[in-house]
Amino acid sequence: MVFFFQNLINALQWGSFYALIALGYSMVYGILMLFNFAHGDIFMVGAYIGFGVATGVTALASLGAIVLPNWLILVLTIIISMFLTSFVGILVERLGYRPLREAPRASAAITGLMIGIILETGNLALLGARRVRFPSLIESTTYNIGGVYVTNKKIMIVGVSLMLMLALHQFVRRSKYGMAMRAMAFDHVVLPLMGVSINTIAAMTFAIGSALAAAAGILFGIAYPVLDPYMGIVFGWKAFVAAILGGRGSILGATLAGFLLGFIEIFVAMIFPSTLRDFIAYSIILLILTFRPHGFFGEPYSARLRL
Amino acid sequence: MCYFVSWCLCGEGKKCIMALLEVKKMSHEFGGLRAVNSYNLEIEAGQIRGLIGPNGAGKTTIFNLITGIYKPTEGDIILDGKEITGLQPHKIAAFGIGRTFQNLQLWRHMTVVEHVKLARYSRISYGLIGAFFGTPKRQKQEAEIEEMAHNLLKMIGIDHLSDQVVTNLPYGDQRRVEMARALSMEPKILLLDEPTAGMNPEELIQMMEIIRRIHKELGMAIFLIEHRLKVVMDLCHMIQTLNFGHVIAEGTPEEIQNNPKVIDAYLGRESVV
Numbered sequence: 354m355v356f357f358f359q360n361l362i363n364a365l366q367w368g369s370f371y372a373l374i375a376l377g378y379s380m381v382y383g384i385l386m387l388f389n390f391a392h393g394d395i396f397m398v399g400a401y402i403g404f405g406v407a408t409g410v411t412a413l414a415s416l417g418a419i420v421l422p423n424w425l426i427l428v429l430t431i432i433i434s435m436f437l438t439s440f441v442g443i444l445v446e447r448l449g450y451r452p453l454r455e456a457p458r459a460s461a462a463i464t465g466l467m468i469g470i471i472l473e474t475g476n477l478a479l480l481g482a483r484r485v486r487f488p489s490l491i492e493s494t495t496y497n498i499g500g501v502y503v504t505n506k507k508i509m510i511v512g513v514s515l516m517l518m519l520a521l522h523q524f525v526r527r528s529k530y531g532m533a534m535r536a537m538a539f540d541h542v543v544l545p546l547m548g549v550s551i552n553t554i555a556a557m558t559f560a561i562g563s564a565l566a567a568a569a570g571i572l573f574g575i576a577y578p579v580l581d582p583y584m585g586i587v588f589g590w591k592a593f594v595a596a597i598l599g600g601r602g603s604i605l606g607a608t609l610a611g612f613l614l615g616f617i618e619i620f621v622a623m624i625f626p627s628t629l630r631d632f633i634a635y636s637i638i639l640l641i642l643t644f645r646p647h648g649f650f651g652e653p654y655s656a657r658l659r660l
Numbered sequence: 661m662c663y664f665v666s667w668c669l670c671g672e673g674k675k676c677i678m679a680l681l682e683v684k685k686m687s688h689e690f691g692g693l694r695a696v697n698s699y700n701l702e703i704e705a706g707q708i709r710g711l712i713g714p715n716g717a718g719k720t721t722i723f724n725l726i727t728g729i730y731k732p733t734e735g736d737i738i739l740d741g742k743e744i745t746g747l748q749p750h751k752i753a754a755f756g757i758g759r760t761f762q763n764l765q766l767w768r769h770m771t772v773v774e775h776v777k778l779a780r781y782s783r784i785s786y787g788l789i790g791a792f793f794g795t796p797k798r799q800k801q802e803a804e805i806e807e808m809a810h811n812l813l814k815m816i817g818i819d820h821l822s823d824q825v826v827t828n829l830p831y832g833d834q835r836r837v838e839m840a841r842a843l844s845m846e847p848k849i850l851l852l853d854e855p856t857a858g859m860n861p862e863e864l865i866q867m868m869e870i871i872r873r874i875h876k877e878l879g880m881a882i883f884l885i886e887h888r889l890k891v892v893m894d895l896c897h898m899i900q901t902l903n904f905g906h907v908i909a910e911g912t913p914e915e916i917q918n919n920p921k922v923i924d925a926y927l928g929r930e931s932v933v
Contacts, residue, residue: 524792533781538767547778548750
């Protein structure tokens with residue numbers, strides 16, 4: 354039982370990363386009906402931006418220019434990096450996807466892959482082919498709760514993730530932009546006639562998705578402090594699986610499926626040798642999709658009518 | 661050109677009423693095809709204007725040009741003294757043009773009241789802070805919107821459906837939702853593209869009643885495309901007839917009914933409804 358709860362905690366942390374990234378895939382799909390295949394690499398860029406910001410802020414603090422407690426450095430790092438990475442998302446939308454909005458979906462998908470490669474190799478060119486170490490912003494403390502070991506980092510990671518998801522939920526439900534996003538899933542022609550700018554909403558969606566990916570990147574960096582330019586590929590693919598599993602365009606679905614993916618991976622690794630982890634985990638997901646091809650919360654129809 | 665008074669001097673010093681919506685020599689080409697040719701229109705405040713013509717005459721194209729979905733190849737569109745030619749659709753909408761569609765264009769999985777609310781998009785001014793924390797400003801605006809939505813839906817006769825998802829509603833009610841959505845923007849002029857298309861006789865009479873009520877209670881200028889001549893003849897003060905992108909006749913319902921060109925091109929030689 355203790356063993357189970359130990360893995361549950363690990364699965365929650367692991368699932369947080371997937372869920373945060375999957376949200377970006379799902380939101381963009383929800384409004385533009387395309388998958389932004391560069392999203393995994395935006396996660397990577399977010400982690401690197403977080404690395405830069407954290408290093409910068411820590412350096413300033415150690416020089417005595419500013420006196421800050423560690424937790425505040427962490428909060429600042431997350432906020433500043435999310436803000437900066439959102440502009441990467443806006444740029445990707447503006448330069449990569451907007452010119453292809455009316456193009457066949459395949460072209461847009463390929464664009465995503467190319468942007469991904471550009472981001473990876475751009476990072477290589479900029480920082481060189483070495484891994485960087487994410488600064489440890491908070492001291493690790495381990496609590497023993499009835500035999501289950503929980504670190505403060507794990508609590509922080511899960512807590513911050515849940516907070517961001519809740520904020521996103523509020524945003525979509527309560528702001529006019531969120532309402533416009535939901536309507537944009539149905540049409541791009543009528544919405545402007547109600548005074549809504551499609552381009553603004555698209556840019557905003559990319560910005561939010563990228564900011565969430567950046568948060569995931571930083572949290573990942575805190576848990577596993579080694580970053581490399583290709584870290585976004587596998588993570589991006591897996592989060593993409595979560596987005597599909599949750600149901601394309603569904604925010605709740607992406608969140609739950611992200612956590613589910615984390616659970617499946619961790620619990621498979623708990624029972625089977627870890628080399629078989631992904632093999633078995635993704636076979637299970639393949640099986641789920643066979644019976645529920647449109648995911649948990651997706652809509653059964655695939656073609657949406659446009660004017 | 662005068663912007664501030666509706667009565668003003670125009671041209672050679674004679675008094676005239678300035679049009680609310682004015683279209684001057686507008687043309688549009690699709691590839692080589694001239695879908696709309698040197699089209700002129702003047703609608704005054706409070707007027708109901710009809711646009712009729714056979715299929716493919718270019719009626720919906722004219723709506724799409726006025727609302728900015730297409731950009732005219734030539735010509736000017738002036739709304740309430742402001743030049744709106746070539747602006748983006750969301751800006752034109754915010755200047756005061758509301759519209760419904762020939763084929764229903766609703767956000768199918770959203771509720772009726774959400775349609776009405778979202779059409780207030782450019783008027784909602786509370787930002788993210790308001791959305792997250794429910795500031796007094798948000799509460800005030802939301803209350804205003806709720807009240808406005810309630811009154812509007814009541815006028816259209818669908819206030820009992822406000823929390824229904826539109827995809828579950830019968831066809832006639834969905835048409836009313838479109839109408840409510842367009843009105844919720846508080847437009848200066850309402851463009852209706854075949855408001856009675858696909859309706860049964862009972863729904864048709866109700867819809868005509870709603871259009872009359874909108875005109876009477878809100879004093880709104882209405883520009884409508886219609887296939888059913890009974891509807892146009894009953895509702896409109898002035899009617900334009902379009903054929904192959906040209907206006908072939910313009911006048912009061914009586915004039916149109918008796919115009920030989922119209923009878924020839926559109927009504928057929930035998931009978932007039």
